[in-house]
Amino acid sequence: MTNTRQMAWAYLSRVVEGPNAYLQEALAAGHDVEKVAHGIKNREAWLDPALLKATESRFSWDTAQRDLDIIAKLGGRLISTDDPEWPVEELDHAFGFAASGMSDHVRTYQDDALPPHALWVNGGNLRELSAQSVTLVGTRAISKYGTEVTAMFTQQLVAHQWTIVSGGALGVDTVAHTEALRSQGCTIAVAACGLDRSYPAHNRELFDHISGSNRGVMVSEYPPGTTPQRHRFLTRNRLVAALSQGTVVVEAAWRSGALNTLSWCEGLGRVAMAVPGPVTTAGSLGCHERIRNGSAQMVTSGDDVRSLLGAVGALDVQEQYEISFAASPIQGLSRNELRVFDALDEAGRGRDASRIASDAGLTVALTVHVLLDLHKRGIVSREGTVWMRNKENF
Amino acid sequence: MTNTRQMAWAYLSRVVEGPNAYLQEALAAGHDVEKVAHGIKNREAWLDPALLKATESRFSWDTAQRDLDIIAKLGGRLISTDDPEWPVEELDHAFGFAASGMSDHVRTYQDDALPPHALWVNGGNLRELSAQSVTLVGTRAISKYGTEVTAMFTQQLVAHQWTIVSGGALGVDTVAHTEALRSQGCTIAVAACGLDRSYPAHNRELFDHISGSNRGVMVSEYPPGTTPQRHRFLTRNRLVAALSQGTVVVEAAWRSGALNTLSWCEGLGRVAMAVPGPVTTAGSLGCHERIRNGSAQMVTSGDDVRSLLGAVGALDVQEQYEISFAASPIQGLSRNELRVFDALDEAGRGRDASRIASDAGLTVALTVHVLLDLHKRGIVSREGTVWMRNKENF
Known part of the structure; x- marks a missing residue:
């Protein structure tokens, strides 16, 4: 890839925050990324007025070279649809389903129901690591039971070469990432801030461990320097769900953010799962609610998860066989x-x-x-x- | 009721163990109970040969007067379809559904899929106590979690005037009966032996407490002196499920007998329910399995149970309204x-x-x-x- 092309992706990542339908339409229409970036920077009239409007406060922020330098210094890189590392199958599958407009959640968060245009990554190969992966998320206020369950599921899945995807938060996310690495497994952490930031700060060492390993990768849609903000966590959650074949909520009370990720999983046509727990505490209330209303399937072990995700794969194989x-x-x-x-x-x-x-x-x-x-x-x-x-x- | 009529029921209860299709057909055909009893005792040829064969080893055991004396001395009575106390709605509903032959369980245990011909009872009015009732069953090897859950469900249901039905076994059954009485609620215990026996012996005091209260009743299909045997527990389980509008398995591992009661519940067209629990121990494995395969609905509180059972009642009311x-x-x-x-x-x-x-x-x-x-x-x-x-x- 030429440097100017990479610079164009970096520019777009900076001036268009989060996914943007007008930018994606311009690229899907066959316009080259450098032409689109140039157009935005110079306010060219051939662009959709909505795209010009969406970039009107940031179009002059051309920090592409600096951002690429920062990520390079961290040991990471910027990837886009140009790169073989782009997780094209996962993103196509997930956002192709979302585009069918079948989910209430997707209709509510329509602006976010689009793939990222570029991803900042640090660590192993994102496409390879996400090819056989499952998302484990849950409460930050993890209980002893939640810790045991997260460790158990992680070990059982890692033992069968499944990568663990999570969001890097305290609680369930942290146990999942940590246990995956400790068990010689693979893990993907999707951040809601620039990769030069560590949020939560408490996990700085864990994130360094992930990005320093071929078995792990840190991922962010946001360029270096971006601060973690509430709306970014909600937008980020879609990627936590999109980058795997299914999401398991391990422990979540009534209004846990992990349930937002589970809704994305459902809206992206992935397999939504939840682990039951004691009914005598509130820790698993959110899990039980999703199981009861049918929006998540109950799983009690890594084997359950594999058999649900495996069934999807088996169907594909059968269909391909018949097609041949x-x-x-x-x-x-x-x-x-x-x-x-x-x-x-x-x-x-x-x-x-x-x-x-x-x-x-x-x-x-x-x-x-x-x-x-x-x-x-x-x-x-x-x-x-x-x-x-x-x-x-x- | 005449004494000779009551004697005929007692005789039939002794010589025909458990439910018997041929006996029920003879009674359903309009033959008087005294005539049928007389016919069996005297081997009369007008009776179905299969009924004569079924009674050939016991027809001479005429202990009716002694059995009625024993139950009277305990403070109890024998009831049949003759009595206003006969729980006709519950039994008709349950065994009417079973007769439709829709359930694998019922097909497997077809000989047991019939109502009792008579019941020995001791305590309050069975029909009244069972009119709004729910069965709570589970493992004998109860955990601390199982104890908490059983007590919680019992208290929540009793608070809304639901009678707790169970089987009098150690573990979940014992906690359910005990907690129901302690909370000033009602309870029905269905025994697998004669009511002059206490099985398990450890529960003698509990059973005396139940039969000594208007809020409780001990029930058995078996005449005094009958010993608890494995096959009788399996036959008895259908009554534990039939005498309520739904069954909740509170805690049950893989091969718990409580799951047999849950299968009866399903086969009898009642609402089958199970409580989830920790996945890190084996205690709730059986509950999770039934929830997962769709043969039980997940419930996490007494409110969940009431709303599932209430929905059934509400439908009936609506239909009656439309009919009027x-x-x-x-x-x-x-x-x-x-x-x-x-x-x-x-x-x-x-x-x-x-x-x-x-x-x-x-x-x-x-x-x-x-x-x-x-x-x-x-x-x-x-x-x-x-x-x-x-x-x-x-």
């Missing part, structure tokens, strides 16, 4: 794919996913997964929230 | 009843409950409840496991 004997795209569809395809309008008119799911007799989540796969393979198209067969497949 | 404006039996059907009725074959051919449930878009359990109600009101008929509209309602 395909004579035509439609003949090659698996049973579930055929049910979804048949539930699409025969004349190519758009239908929304819940109508399709209902006609196909499948859950909305599975239907959307199937639709995204069919979309990738050029069999169906999407316009906004409605789906249709591609013309050649009528 | 009926112009004809069919016009008077509630929405759910109409869905079930419409899912029956229009020409009066039989359909099984799962087909009906699927066409009606309701759960099988609710469908069977509705069918049983419609049956009582003469709108549908049953033959074996299939259901059909009555001719006048085609």
